[in-house]
Amino acid sequence: MNISQAAKISGLSPKTIRYYERIQLIDPASRSENGYRDYNHKDLDILRFVQRARSTGFSVEECRQLLSLYQNPERHSSEVKELVQEKLQKVEDQIAELEHMRNTLKELVTRCPGDEAAQCAIIDSLAEKEEH
Amino acid sequence: MNISQAAKISGLSPKTIRYYERIQLIDPASRSENGYRDYNHKDLDILRFVQRARSTGFSVEECRQLLSLYQNPERHSSEVKELVQEKLQKVEDQIAELEHMRNTLKELVTRCPGDEAAQCAIIDSLAEKEEH
DNA sequence: ATTGACCTTCCAGTAGGTGTAAGGTCTATG
DNA sequence: CATAGACCTTACACCTACTGGAAGGTCAAT
Numbered sequence: 001m002n003i004s005q006a007a008k009i010s011g012l013s014p015k016t017i018r019y020y021e022r023i024q025l026i027d028p029a030s031r032s033e034n035g036y037r038d039y040n041h042k043d044l045d046i047l048r049f050v051q052r053a054r055s056t057g058f059s060v061e062e063c064r065q066l067l068s069l070y071q072n073p074e075r076h077s078s079e080v081k082e083l084v085q086e087k088l089q090k091v092e093d094q095i096a097e098l099e100h101m102r103n104t105l106k107e108l109v110t111r112c113p114g115d116e117a118a119q120c121a122i123i124d125s126l127a128e129k130e131e132h
Numbered sequence: 133m134n135i136s137q138a139a140k141i142s143g144l145s146p147k148t149i150r151y152y153e154r155i156q157l158i159d160p161a162s163r164s165e166n167g168y169r170d171y172n173h174k175d176l177d178i179l180r181f182v183q184r185a186r187s188t189g190f191s192v193e194e195c196r197q198l199l200s201l202y203q204n205p206e207r208h209s210s211e212v213k214e215l216v217q218e219k220l221q222k223v224e225d226q227i228a229e230l231e232h233m234r235n236t237l238k239e240l241v242t243r244c245p246g247d248e249a250a251q252c253a254i255i256d257s258l259a260e261k262e263e264h
Numbered sequence: 265a266t267t268g269a270c271c272t273t274c275c276a277g278t279a280g281g282t283g284t285a286a287g288g289t290c291t292a293t294g
Numbered sequence: 295c296a297t298a299g300a301c302c303t304t305a306c307a308c309c310t311a312c313t314g315g316a317a318g319g320t321c322a323a324t
Contacts, residue, residue, distance in 0.1 A: 002301075002302075003301095003302075004300095004301070004302085013281090013282085014302090015281075015282065015283090016280085016281065016282090018303095018304095019280075019281060019282095023280090034288085034289060034290080034302080034303095035288085035289085035302075035303065036289085036301085036302055036303080037302085037303090045259065045261070048259075048261075049258050049259050052257075052258045052260075053258050054280095056233060056236050056237065056240075056258070057230075057233035057236075057237070059279080059280090060279075060280065060281095061279095066255075066258065069252075069255060070255050070258070070259060073250055074250065075250050075252070075255075076247065076248050076249065076250065077244050077245050077246055077247055077248075077249055077250065077251060077252035077253075077254075077255075078246045078247055078248065080244060080252045080254045080255055081241060081244040081245075081246035081252075081254065082246075084237055084240050084241050084244070084254055085241055087237060088234065088237040088238060088241060091230055091233050091234045091237060092234060094230055095227060095230045095231060095234060098189075098223055098226055098227045098230065099227060101188060101189035101223050102220065102223050102224060102227060104188050104189075105188065105189070105216055105219060105220040105223060106220060108188075108216050109213060109216050109217055109220060112209050112212060112213040112216070113209050113213075114209055114210045114213035114214075115208065115209055115210055116208050116209075116210065117208065117209055118205055118206065118207050118208065118209065119209060120201075120207070120209035120212045120213075121209075122209075122212045122213065122216055123198075123201060123202050123207075123209075123212055125184075126181050126184045126185050126188070126198065126202070127177065127180075127181050127202060128184075129177070129180075134270075134271075135270095135271075136269095136270070136271085145312090145313085146271090147312075147313060147314085148311085148312065148313090150272095150273095151311075151312060151313090155311090166271080166272095166319085166320060166321080167271080167272065167319085167320085168270085168271055168272080168320085169271085169272090186311090191310080191311085192310075192311065192312095193310095
């Protein structure tokens with residue numbers, strides 16, 4: 001199967017698949033006689049796995065670890081769980097940071113009149129002078 | 133005032149200040165006789181403004197627009213408000229996306245036993261085959 | 265004179281791709 | 295059989311927002 005078919009099925013783009021190969025996240029695909037990459041069922045399983053892991057929020061490096069666990073029959077589910085718990089923590093931290101930003105932005109919006117005048121609480125707030 | 137003093141006061145690093153100058157987010161600083169950058173009160177106001185805008189979550193390009201409004205006495209506060217409302221929307225979209233990830237991760241964590249066995253609901257879930 | 269802390273510029277690397285160019289291949293149609 | 299269009303290949307540049315490091319100039323104190 002050619003790369004664009006594999007891309008369609010896995011939900012990745014051909015470019016992304018070549019990129020993953022280049023950074024050695026996935027093994028080099030075997031080649032047809034004409035030099036085209038050729039994908040089989042097992043390759044597709046791996047591509048789909050990576051696509052799901054990425055869209056669940058895992059970084060490429062985290063995907064590397066998940067893939068290695070996926071392919072290791074000697075794994076312990078505790079290792080996997082630990083990895084996912086760490087990721088969960090990171091995501092929650094990110095959410096907290098964004099919520100902080102959201103609150104700041106919301107307050108700025110309510111304080112700005114949004115009219116024709118130049119006076120603007122948002123600008124004033126960002127320009128605020130500190131005593132030092 | 134030298135760059136490291138300006139950096140300390142504004143909360144940016146010297147590297148970042150030079151970077152902002154290079155990408156023309158801020159005007160080139162004037163130079164002392166020895167070629168060192170020299171910052172005055174007005175420069176500091178601008179550096180602080182950018183620092184606050186960045187840490188509130190605005191991208192460099194958004195900061196460029198905010199700075200231009202900040203420096204334009206003919207501005208209408210409605211323009212500023214619109215910009216901030218757009219940003220608020222982007223932040224809320226990002227939060228929603230991360231919350232979706234968080235929910236997925238949470239569910240994965242609860243479903244994985246986290247023991248010595250290889251069987252793992254997380255791996256199974258990421259490896260899940262679709263009918264197509 | 266030397267040391268250490270500044271300052272300067274320039275180049276490279278980070279994450280996770282995407283865009284584009286230059287060229288080879290395959291398939292269908294006239 | 296030629297050619298068009300849709301594939302495929304590689305390689306390089308670009309994106310965001312910096313940060314690190316090298317190589318070299320300057321300044322203040324000892």
